[in-house]
Amino acid sequence: MMPRPGFVLEVDRSTPPSLFWRGEGFSLEKLPAGRSRVVYAPEPLEPLADVDTAIRHALDHPIDCEPLRALLRPGMRLTIAFDDVSLPLPKMRRPDNRQRVIEAVLDLAADAGVDDVHIIAALALHRRMTEAELRHAVGDRVYDAFAPRGLLYQHDAEDPDNLAYLGTTAHGEEVEINKRAAESDLLVYVNINLVAMDGGWKSTATGLASYRSLRHHHNVRTMEHSRSFMDQHRSELHLSNRRMGKVLVDAGVKVFQIETTLNTDTFPPPFSFLSKREWEWNPRDRALYVATTKSLARTPTRLARKIFHSIEAPHQMTSVQCGEVGAVHQVTTDQVYRQQLVPVEGQTDILTMGIPYICPYNVHSIMNPILVTCTGLGYYFNLYRGKPLVREGGVLIMTHPTPWEFHPVHHPSYIDFFEQVLAETTDPAEIEATYEKSFAEDEWYRHLYRTGYAYHGVHPFYMWYWAAHGLQHCGRVIIVGGEPRAVRRLGFFPASSLDDALEIASDVVGRHPTITHLHCPPLMLADVT
């Protein structure tokens, strides 16, 4: 049976309550009938029947490029870079796409007699991956063959000895990436494209770049001019990365891009009801919902967090393509759209969204208030093509506990950002102008990023910039169920319930606003006309 496309449900009196994520938990909320709608993601696409065969076929039939085996020769320097722990979400069941692709590439390299191979996790300014996370991504065989010999390692954006400056774009953007990748005879980039923002030149120009380079597109101006950054044709973020890609090509960096897409099969049993449409819940689903919510309510947060982060998604690969970066990414994006695009007519006064326990930057970690902001106003708000789901000046309502809590190892600079920067201002432009440099160049954060498992000192700024377009667009932001002190520090309004939030929103959008609920995850992309 063909998977059903996404669709928009008009809420009437018979519509059952809608599922709202609330971090490590969820609730069912009744939306006002007659003026509310719920946007549902398409059902998961059928996966590739034989993934390994598809990968080998793609490597032999790349787009706008010679087959990979033709590019491999003895004595060459080959570097394989791969997306880090931020993708996919939740982590997928083994074998991970990256493992399958890297093993196939290594088989070809071995056949061709290539023995100078480095494998690099393209972290950008993210935290380093643990051994377990690396093993999960690339598989035990690859890890055991390369890591002990120092040939599988993680990009260090603060290692001056291992960065190569390659020039500037016509817009004056400096391009500096990992030296080994830049100086290799061939750079194979292995990507997982979870959302339309991922992949393309962003893989190399961001994933393997330094702060010097990243700051040219990870800034407030770029974010405010990316409408949205899920739509690469209207995204300043992507334009900048493409310009940098040209510099890379002109400098002689040869990139063989391998991109894979996943279906939206996000939650395994017993959580699979989370992906279903509520009116299709059977008695078992309803019982599971009740049992899960009741037991989660009694579970200490730390344990609940551990349970959720242990979820391995049953995602499956829906496509694999490789070759020239731009051409490959066009095909990949079409595949992402095929899975995620949902046509939506018109904007809404209020956009509601449940923020789940995970985002790209808190894998095995804590969804702190800054990441709640980034997930809601950065990622979810930007899940549109055309125009935002919520009208300009409208209200965005999130549901999340938003605790004043941070992972001290992963997010040390976030703590300082929250305490010291947001206490002074929440204006992204002012924050960028006043504080970014001192955080980016802080020796302590640099040390923790390079030697521990900390995100780079500047990373919380990027999270805030990610929300800049949403902050600029929305008239009010409300968090339901959030810790009031933390919510106020973010500059938002706390509400105890959805009804309370709608009451607070009425100051901005009146007493009878239209409401759209983004039923996410599973991920989708609203094509708003």
Place this chain on the structure above:
Amino acid sequence: MKALVFERDVPRLAAARVAGAMRPGLGARYGPLSLDEVDPPQLPGASWVRLRPRLAGICGSDLSTIDGTASRYFEPIVSFPFTPGHEVIADDDAGRRVVLEPVLGCVARGIEPVCPACARGDLGNCERLAFGSLAPGLQSGFCCDTGGGWAAEMVAHPSQLHAVPDDLSDEAAVMVEPTACAVHGALRWPIREGDLVVVLGAGTLGLLTVAALRRMTPAGVIITAARYPHQRDLARSLGADRVCEPGELARLVRRLAGSMAYTAGTGRDQLTGGSDVVIDCVGSSDSLQQSLAIVAPRGAVVVVGMPASVRLELTTLWHRETALVGAYAYGAETMPSGERRRTFDVAFELVRDADLGRLVTATYPLSHFAEAIEHAATAGRRGAVKVAFDLRHEKGR
């Protein structure tokens, strides 16, 4: 006349200690402090004068005495029964309004020649506090011969008096004495141009210290840790550049100092660099330990808040060559310009410049002394700063 009297009564002092531990300030209800009808104090000498207090502040040292937590160190330098109150603006016999400089040094005690400290003008360091023509007492308000400000009348030596300008309100004038303490604390350690200075504590003394640092020293960034919103607002208005919650202090100092950090065995973040000077206006084990953790090597921790018995891990002090410096009371100060000035003169100017009379947030008559003491002991959480007795309408003045 009516006076609050504090007696040496060991059982009631024990009761005060228990009550104070349950709720700060509760020692006023169960301890050896009582409102009595007493004879006015005798003039100890021909030159002494009578004062009729107008306002008399309640200080942290008063509170620790009343709650029975003050150090036994003071026993030889106080005399019982005494009437507390050393932050005083009063009317003298001639009808002038005066502020009392309460330290009972050699001159007040009729000691000649004066001790070396008094000769230098460092009145707070007087070596004769238990000697001379007066009963022991480090200050008026702790001496059985002089009385104190929490009464309708007290006595003072003319050397202790500072005339109050007509345009200075009683509320502003009663802040002069605590301001003098803060001035002395701010100037106790030489602060260099651009130094990063932390003030721990945002009660009266902490806030006044911020004001003194900003106006009397070339300090660069001044950071204050404040628990309550009104304290944060006042700290900013008085000159703090950065104000944070106490639990955020180490991280803020680390970042502004460009320091590294590690978790020391003490369980708190130990900075490798840190603040050039920390002025501790709390004086507890916790605040002193935190001061040692955030002060830069060869920096100084100035203890302005009155400590009692504290327990400290001093390895960091030894290893990082930290100067631990006390700052008690006042006398004369060497200003950053090199000029030598009486602390009270400087304090008068500061009170006026920084409008410090606004820090007096509540006043009580003597008859409500228990409520007043409890209010002062919980000032922060009740949105107050300085609580004082208002004696202007007291019978017997």
